[in-house]
Amino acid sequence: DIAITQSPSSVAVSVGETVTLSCKSSQSLLYSENNKDYLGWYQQKPGQTPKPLIYWATNRHTGVPDRFTGSGSGTDFTLIISSVQAEDLADYYCEQYFVYPFTFGSGTKLEIK
């Protein structure tokens, strides 16, 4: 199975700051035939269902604010949240869908100072 490692496990930032969340894969998620990385990000606010943020490592899902940016390729990926808002308080998960079984990271908890 592909192991997904997220860091940090939790981070606290002030409103307006920028935060970078890391997601590392134990093997490359890049498919050379289509040059796509099979990596996605989800946001789960307290008491809510996970919501999709990013797919193909860099593409924002419909309606996701542009302060959320996915980057990276191969085995190293990041989710950058610019100008953090209080409503961004949530757990953030990355997931690889390159090979079965699909696997998730353990998540990063974003707290607001």
Next chain:
Amino acid sequence: EVQLVESGGGLVQPGASLKLSCVASGFTFSDYWMSWVRQTPGKTMEWIGDIKYDGSYTNYAPSLKNRFTISRDNAKSTLYLQMSNVRSEDTATYYCTLGIGWFAYWGQGTLVTVSS
């Protein structure tokens, strides 16, 4: 609007069986692969498996393959998860999701608690 509504969760004893359902609406159910994902009380997310749009093919997490079965009834726009010989570690919220691999739509989840 896509809607996925799970049901069937609850308190179940170890070793028992349970069948979860997910009624879909807002899209042509028979055109899409569907999946199940679960989240433990400790927040660990685990992909369970998926099923082809016509129900002819399924994939499972290896650790669950022998106990969990995914099926669908396209006439009823309903996805199922049959769980057998449940264990305490199956305690989780079970989500029905639209798609294969990356999940753009999730149900609200149904909680399964395995305890004697």
